[in-house]
Each structure stands twice: as structure tokens, then as C-alpha cells.
Amino acid sequence: QVQLQESGPGLVKPSGTLSLTCAVSGDSISSSNWWTWVRQPPEKGLEWIGEIYPSGSTNSNPSLKSRVTISLDKSKNQFSLKLNSVTAADTAVYYCARKPYGSNKIDYWGQGTLVTVSS
Amino acid sequence: DIVMTQPPLSLPVSPGEPASISCRSSQSLLHSNGYNYLNWYLQKPGQSPQLLIYLGSNRASGVPDRFSGSGSGTDFTLIISRVEAEDVGIYHCMQALQTPFTFGQGTKLEIK
Numbered sequence: 001q002v003q004l005q006e007s008g009p010g011l012v013k014p015s016g017t018l019s020l021t022c023a024v025s026g027d028s029i030s031s032s033n034w035w036t037w038v039r040q041p042p043e044k045g046l047e048w049i050g051e052i053y054p055s056g057s058t059n060s061n062p063s064l065k066s067r068v069t070i071s072l073d074k075s076k077n078q079f080s081l082k083l084n085s086v087t088a089a090d091t092a093v094y095y096c097a098r099k100p101y102g103s104n105k106i107d108y109w110g111q112g113t114l115v116t117v118s119s
Numbered sequence: 120d121i122v123m124t125q126p127p128l129s130l131p132v133s134p135g136e137p138a139s140i141s142c143r144s145s146q147s148l149l150h151s152n153g154y155n156y157l158n159w160y161l162q163k164p165g166q167s168p169q170l171l172i173y174l175g176s177n178r179a180s181g182v183p184d185r186f187s188g189s190g191s192g193t194d195f196t197l198i199i200s201r202v203e204a205e206d207v208g209i210y211h212c213m214q215a216l217q218t219p220f221t222f223g224q225g226t227k228l229e230i231k
Contacts, residue, residue: 046168046211046222061219062120095167104156104215105173112167 002026004096004110012090012117018083022096022110029072030054032101035079037070039092040112047092051099052079086117121145121214125223133231138199140226142212147192148175156216159188159197162225163208171210172197204230 008020022035029035037049050060052070060068069082083090093112100107122145132138148155155175160168170179172188175195185200199206209225 045224046213048218048220048222059218063219099215103173104154105158105170105179106160106168106213106215107170107179109167109169 002108006110006113020081023078029077034099036097037081038095041092091117123223125226129227131229131231132202138202140197140210142195144193148216158213160211
């Protein structure tokens with residue numbers, strides 16, 4: 001069974017950098033999947049942040065693109081998200097997820113982690 | 120970006136009754152391969168989203184057959200033939216035709 005688990009600080013100061021890691025089990029980070037980040041601000045809908053393929057190719061939401069970095073660590077079977085210059089608007093539950101290559105569906109999701117941006 | 124719209128925001132339904140949830144996209148989700156790149160997810164209270172329907176009408180593994188998806192182009196519907204108490208939560212539609220992938224604002228299904 002594929003499992004994803006987010007980890008990282010739950011509180012980030014304004015103008016700082018949000019850093020999260022997603023540990024993957026039950027599948028290899030080198031397999032044919034797009035490893036994905038999605039977020040959900042409190043009481044709002046879901047927002048796709050971006051994705052990375054094992055080759056290192058990435059796609060990001062243009063609304064966040066200049067602030068987002070997504071990377072892979074194949075030795076640890078995990079992938080990461082960095083979002084810089086954060087503001088209160090970046091407060092959200094952040095989910096990591098898997099989207100198989102050639103598929104249009106995000107099929108496995110982590111449980112999510114709340115990140116609050118506040119001084 | 121493709122804008123996804125899901126009216127209404129809240130849908131009260133009695134147990135055993137059918138429910139219909141709508142989703143509309145600002146442009147067609149019909150790919151040249153004949154498939155509609157539209158997914159449905161259910162987010163139960165306190166949980167992460169779970170895949171219900173993909174490619175507009177295909178049930179994901181383990182999803183009860185009381186859930187079905189229909190529609191094409193820009194108008195889609197998720198139908199629950201007989202609502203059960205465990206079906207409460209927020210239903211999200213998502214377009215996966217082009218990046219940035221986008222979601223509707225969600226429809227909250229409540230039991231009367």
C-alpha cells in the first residue's frame with residue numbers, strides 16, 4: 001500500500017521560507033509518477049502547487065512559480081517543497097500526493113500538515 | 120487557467136435519497152483522445168481527499184457503485200444513487216487537462 005507522510009515546521013514567520021518533506025513508502029520515488037504538492041487554506045478549496053518527475057522535470061502553478069522549489073531525494077525516497085517569501089495567505093494544510101505518469105488522476109494523498117504563517 | 124465552478128456550496132440530503140453534484144469548467148475538458156480529464160474527490164471530515172471518479176466517469180478502485188460520474192466538455196455531474204451517512208464531506212471536482220490543474224470550490228454534502 002502506497003503511503004505518503006508530510007513533515008516540517010508548523011509555524012513559519014512572514015517573509016521566511018516554508019520547507020516541507022514528503023516521505024514515500026510502498027513505492028519508489030524513482031518510479032513513473034509525478035510527485036505532487038497541493039494546499040488548502042482554512043475553509044477554502046484545494047490549490048495545486050506543483051509536481052516533479054523522477055527525471056527532475058517540474059511543473060508549478062504560475063501564481064506561485066517564482067517562490068516554489070520542488071526537489072527529490074532518491075536516497076531517502078522522499079521529495080520536498082520550499083516556498084519562500086511567505087505571507088499569511090500561505091497559511092494552509094499542505095498535502096503531498098502521487099499522480100501516475102500518463103494518468104490524469106492524483107490517486108494517493110498524504111494526511112496533510114498545517115502550516116501557519118505568523119510572527 | 121481553467122476555472123472550475125461547483126454550485127451549490129452546500130447540499131442537504133436525506134439518507135436513502137439520491138444526490139446530484141454539479142461541476143462546470145470554463146473550457147472544454149475533452150481531450151483529443153476522447154476522454155474528459157475530470158476527476159471527483161471526496162474529502163471526509165478531518166481527512167485528505169480520496170479519489171472517487173477519474174476521466175469523468177470511471178470509478179476508482181474500491182469505490183461503491185452507488186457513485187457515478189457523467190458529463191462531457193464543460194458540464195459534469197457526480198451522482199450518488201442512495202446517500203448513506205458515511206458519504207458526508209466535501210466533494211471536489213478537478214480538471215487535469217492542463218497545468219495548472221485546478222479544483223472547484225467544493226460542495227459540502229450534509230445529511231438532513
